[in-house]
Amino acid sequence: MQRDCEPTAQIFDIKRDCSEDGPGIRTTVFFKGCPLSCVWCQNPEGKERAVELSYTSRACHPLQCGAPCLVSCGENSIALSGAKIAINRDSCRVCNKCSEACPTAALELTGYSIGLEALLYRLLIDKPFYSSSGGGVTLSGGEVTQQMVFAHQLLKALKAEGVHTAIETSGFFNYSRFETLLMPWLDLIYFDLKLIDDAESRRYTGHSNQQVLDNFSTLVERSEVPVIPRVPLIPGITTSEKNLSGIAGFLADHGIDSATLLPYNPLWGDKADKLGIAVKYPRTTFMTPLEKRRCVTSFQTSHQIERGVSHAN
């Protein structure tokens, strides 16, 4: 049972048996809340810190079920709309009554609070697999540094259990808090570099990239924890020759000759629809193998970055 004073986090997923978020077999925890507003956000359920109401229209059949969700809502936030329903998210209090009434799970909550002890218990179930594979736990999001104090307590507890720890970050954090609260308990940092041009960063992520680049430089200079830069490949935005060669040059200036290029995942549009989030990036975008190859080549031939570029398929 969760004690009143126990620290809690808002998360939206715990994925076991992950192999892409660090070495060995890992469990990845996805925290809610992110200060950036990337137009291509591939984890839209990680944007808001609060729990959200998710609606899957293809699972919704009001004529068959009699629409119990309508009467369950004390806020009148649900109305019939043709053969489906419409949700007024401005008046919705995310009270969960409609999802409890829905027989098809068309309505569900995304995200939940979890206490430190409960989360630790779930993470440590797989400790034997971490130990035998060289794996561990990765904190991801959203942006986990938005819940810095909880992450500090979690990482410290994991280290006390001898578990390897990694973090995936957008780099948009307060450096001194990061250094004090997280760094001593981390074994590996995955650091996203999205856009090297400040105007483009403002346009596509909603923020200047200055803090991100400064944090990266300071980390590389001062941290003894390995930092692996990662570049998400977003067609038409981050994949330009200018951006990739600019990031490669920035890395070369820091004496770094390797990075991971993250492949574009087009499945995010469906997740955004379920949460009623307006899509600002063409949902039909996809990346051809040839385009991927061009990105890798652009990156490798820039500024003598000739090895260590990896890209998942």
Ligand code: SF4
């Ligand atoms: S959301 Fe659920 S309860 Fe409401 S009409 Fe659709 S299927 Fe029925």
Ligand code: SF4
């Ligand atoms: S979560 Fe609560 S307030 Fe929101 S639509 Fe459902 S019943 Fe209404």
